Amino acid sequence: MGLLIGLCYDLKADNLKAGCSASEVMEFDNEDTIIGLEAALFQLGHQVERVGNGRELALRLAKGDRWDLVFNIAEGLKGRSREAQVPAVCELFAQPYTFSDPLTCALTLDKALTKMVVRDRGFLTAPFEVVSTTAEATAVSLPMPVFLKPVAEGSSKGITGHSLVKEREELVNTYQLLRQLFQQSVLVETFLPGREVTIGIIGNGSNSRVVGVMEVIFTGQAEAFAYTTLNKDEYLERVSYRLLIDPEPLAAQARHLALDIYHTLGCRDAARVDLRCDASGVLQFMEVNPLPGLDYIRSDLVIMGRLGGVTYTEIIAEILESAWQRYKC
Numbered sequence: 391m392g393l394l395i396g397l398c399y400d401l402k403a404d405n406l407k408a409g410c411s412a413s414e415v416m417e418f419d420n421e422d423t424i425i426g427l428e429a430a431l432f433q434l435g436h437q438v439e440r441v442g443n444g445r446e447l448a449l450r451l452a453k454g455d456r457w458d459l460v461f462n463i464a465e466g467l468k469g470r471s472r473e474a475q476v477p478a479v480c481e482l483f484a485q486p487y488t489f490s491d492p493l494t495c496a497l498t499l500d501k502a503l504t505k506m507v508v509r510d511r512g513f514l515t516a517p518f519e520v521v522s523t524t525a526e527a528t529a530v531s532l533p534m535p536v537f538l539k540p541v542a543e544g545s546s547k548g549i550t551g552h553s554l555v556k557e558r559e560e561l562v563n564t565y566q567l568l569r570q571l572f573q574q575s576v577l578v579e580t581f582l583p584g585r586e587v588t589i590g591i592i593g594n595g596s597n598s599r600v601v602g603v604m605e606v607i608f609t610g611q612a613e614a615f616a617y618t619t620l621n622k623d624e625y626l627e628r629v630s631y632r633l634l635i636d637p638e639p640l641a642a643q644a645r646h647l648a649l650d651i652y653h654t655l656g657c658r659d660a661a662r663v664d665l666r667c668d669a670s671g672v673l674q675f676m677e678v679n680p681l682p683g684l685d686y687i688r689s690d691l692v693i694m695g696r697l698g699g700v701t702y703t704e705i706i707a708e709i710l711e712s713a714w715q716r717y718k719c
């Protein structure tokens with residue numbers, strides 16, 4: 391059945407035009423991504439209207455406009471609850487929408503709070519401290535090496551070759567750099583030296599399924615043994631990807647862990663869970679992305695679909711169907 395779909399997004403170009411810096415728009419989408427998503431939705435027989443960002447959506451909803459479903463990939467511009475803004479506005483106006491609710495979207499943008507919830511439920515995650523002052527950075531009691539990242543960013547923002555810190559003095563410098571660049575607390579975690587996997591999940595309740603467990607392998611060209619901004623930008627040269635399948639033990643472990651965490655955090659329709667092994671090869675939770683990137687070529691969820699024979703349009707169809715079923719019940 392053809393639906394009327396409102397597309398919500400934050401475009402890089404719009405926000406650059408409005409005066410944002412390149413760093414501020416890093417998480418946002420390119421025009422190409424929107425064109426690809428629109429094309430898939432058309433191909434599935436739906437009508438698509440570009441609504442735009444959260445404010446544009448709010449204005450339209452206040453005027454009384456409605457869509458069968460809002461397909462939301464807007465990351466939001468300001469504040470640590472920014473990913474929750476479109477979901478919250480949709481709920482305010484009883485507008486059906488894709489993906490997780492405001493609580494999940496707000497929680498998961500804060501990596502430290504998410505780790506606390508996940509840890510409280512008995513899942514493993516690297517020991518960490520949240521640092522907000524130079525004095526706190528100096529007093530970090532975790533053993534070296536540690537890994538530093540802004541506490542509430544995504545898309546590898548603030549992840550560079552400097553994120554891995556081996557000396558205490560380096561820690562204070564890197565903290566100050568991140569603090570200055572991102573104006574927020576810094577998450578200091580025990581460095582996880584092992585293999586890295588990202589797991590794509592689509593669906594709800596007992597219909598949730600793992601699209602793939604994808605190992606992220608850093609090649610000789612990678613700037614560091616981490617998914618940094620540069621490694622992601624130039625992934626064709628710097629990263630290789632491999633689907634982990636049974637009977638490789640890590641595949642089943644990652645699949646079960648990611649699904650359990652997806653449900654624990656109340657994720658809906660789709661998400662991507664990032665895990666990495668500690669020195670003993672045991673998987674640890676890093677973060678979850680309830681608004682996984684959906685570029686038809688570059689995004690991890692789409693790459694793992696491609697490796698497993700699932701097309702972009704099939705992924706979009708499954709997400710849409712999951713969301714639609716929630717409202718039909």
Ligand SMILES: Nc1ncnc2c1ncn2[C@@H]1O[C@H](COP(=O)(O)OP(=O)(O)O)[C@@H](O)[C@H]1O
Nearest residue numbers: 537544545546547579580581582616617664677
């Ligand atoms: N504690 C850690 N130890 C080792 N590498 C890490 C650690 N935390 C993050 N990384 C690396 O940094 C990348 C980005 O971190 P992540 O928490 O997934 O943030 P985001 O993807 O939102 O930028 C990870 O994919 C991983 O390569």
Ligand SMILES: [Mg+2]
Nearest residue numbers: 545546664677
């Ligand atoms: Mg990540």
